[in-house]
Amino acid sequence: MCGIAGIFHLTTPKPVDPARLERMCEVMAHRGPDGQGTWTAPGVGLGHLRLSIIDVAGSPQPMAATDGRAMLVFNGEIYNFRELREELRGAGATFHTDGDSEVILAAWQRWGPDCLPRLHGMFAFAIYDLDQRTLFLARDRMGVKPLFYAPLSDGSIAFASELKGLTAHPLLRRELDPLAVEDYLAWGYVPDHRSILQGVHKLPAGHSLLLRHGAPLPAPSQWWDVSFADRRAGRAADLEAELLHLLRQAVSSRMVADVPLGAFLSGGVDSSSVVALMAEISGDPVKTCSIGFDVAALDESNYAAQVARQFATDHRARNVSPDDFDHVDTLAGMFDEPFADASALPTWRVCQLARESVTVALSGDGADEAFAGYRRHAFQHGEDRLRAILPQALRGPVFGGLGAIYPKADWAPRPLRAKTTLLSLAASSEAGYARAISVLPPELRDSLYSPEFLRLRGDYRAEQPFEELMRRAPACSGLDRAQYADIKFWLPGDILTKVDRTSMAVSLEAREPLLDHRLVEFAASLPENLRLRRGEGKWLLKKTMQRYLPDNILYRQKQGFVTPIAQWFRGPLAETARSIGSNAALARAGWFDARAISAMAEAHIAGHSDHSRLLWQLVMLDRSLSRLGIAA
Structure with missing residues (x-):
């Protein structure tokens, strides 16, 4: 795992x-405390930071191809590099290192951009x-x-693993x-189609760029x-x-490392x-780590300890x-862009604990995105059944009217918090799921913005690209489209951003089998x-793992990392x-209605409403x- 940067002159x-x-x-x-290097030639420069994982003593970067006709900087791991190396060696390639970087260079020289489908792993x-x-990115x-990149005023393109690399x-x-502020308030992060800074781009997942x-x-x-x-x-x-x-194949391929390796274990x-x-694969005890909380309602460490005992892991809690x-x-320094997923805090803490004993953690x-494991997937599936029965002409006015007058009952038991469901049923499948996955709905965002910011935002709404992504998804059903959007939008923008920044902040490589x-x-x-069967997500995955795990691990209610921001x-x-509503930088910027934010803050502090997610977003x-x- 590493960090990369570079400059390329287009003209x-x-x-x-x-x-x-x-x-x-x-x-x-x-991102790379074990080595740093740069290379320049007319019109181009490459920089690299190394966290040594495979071929620790070799594979320095920037790396030249065997014939010196190509240069590489690489962040990530190629899990099938040994098989590729043998294939390329059979085609006449020669290798001087034992790592995966040289394999990427040889694959490029043989197949060009078509090398990408042959690479199994995580990489930029x-x-x-x-x-x-x-220059191929x-x-x-x-x-x-x-991977961030931006055109600059001197005709060059700069790129880096993190936004702070560009701002340098x-x-x-x-x-x-x-528009990034609109996106951020809707989702709690700035999605990959935008950056908080104008002119900065993120290379989308599964994409390349040839300059x-x-x-x-x-x-x-x-x-x-x-x-x-x-199907x-x-x-x-x-x-x-x-x-x-x-x-088994996914896990075993990610256990290849020349440094200590372990796993996060939440239970x-x-x-x-x-x-x-x-x-099952390892001959030695697996190194595992977990964190618990000293608030019983938030603590799942007893389940992690149960699994650790069952598999005799070398467990640290x-x-x-x-x-x-x-x-x-x-936290703000780790992410550069505003990032309001509060689970980043405990994720950073478990990364710190893991780094004390390992350099790589699985x-x-x-799994939730791929196998429909979120509660919202079950809701979406059920709502789409109702949408199929009732036409939009009926659903819109009936459920929309009920949703408009139904109170936002943060204090009520979950089954009675029906406002979001009613408004979702009034909308299309795409708009309903966008509402379900968003942090702040459009009507609440609009109530917070100042007239000046509404003018700057224009006709754009954060939900538009998300709904369009769902509409054009290669899919058969509403559940398919929801999962597709999760994989293409939510996963890289939120989950993987969180894991990358919090793990790399402590120089830990995280792998996701x-x-x-x-x-x-x-x-x-x-x-x-x-x-998804009878409301149970990840049905086949859980059934498959019944041979390994007890029911109280497989079928208890999903919790995840929780941070008590409301308290x-x-x-x-x-x-x-x-x-935030009176004298903070955001108030001085004039983007928000300071009185509306102040009223929400006071209502939250008094315990009348729960506006903690909004307040956390604004602070971040x-x-x-x-x-x-x-x-600002």
């Missing part, structure tokens, strides 16, 4: 200042081809590894994109997509056997499944106080009732909440803009 091949590359790398030093890399005078299928370049303009000297900046090209359009036939028992084979279905399969609010600025991320593309493609082809804003962060937005040096 005149001007010299690249190595000092600029070094500065771009230095601000990302946490750049290859400069000296013969073709091109590529990102893995799921978007596990990030003196020519990058730091101007806010107001040529003397040619304009092209649009990214998609090289991979997942399809829910084709796999066969007996459930046969599909179960195939799933188990794919799970939930997904991380427990990964640990169970690791224990630590209790942390949920009162980690004093690390808000540290996680359970991805349940996001092996063969496993995801298999899950997408399953009939709906093998993903924080009624206690130690109460004054912070009040300042304020801190992020301050760190980026944007005048």
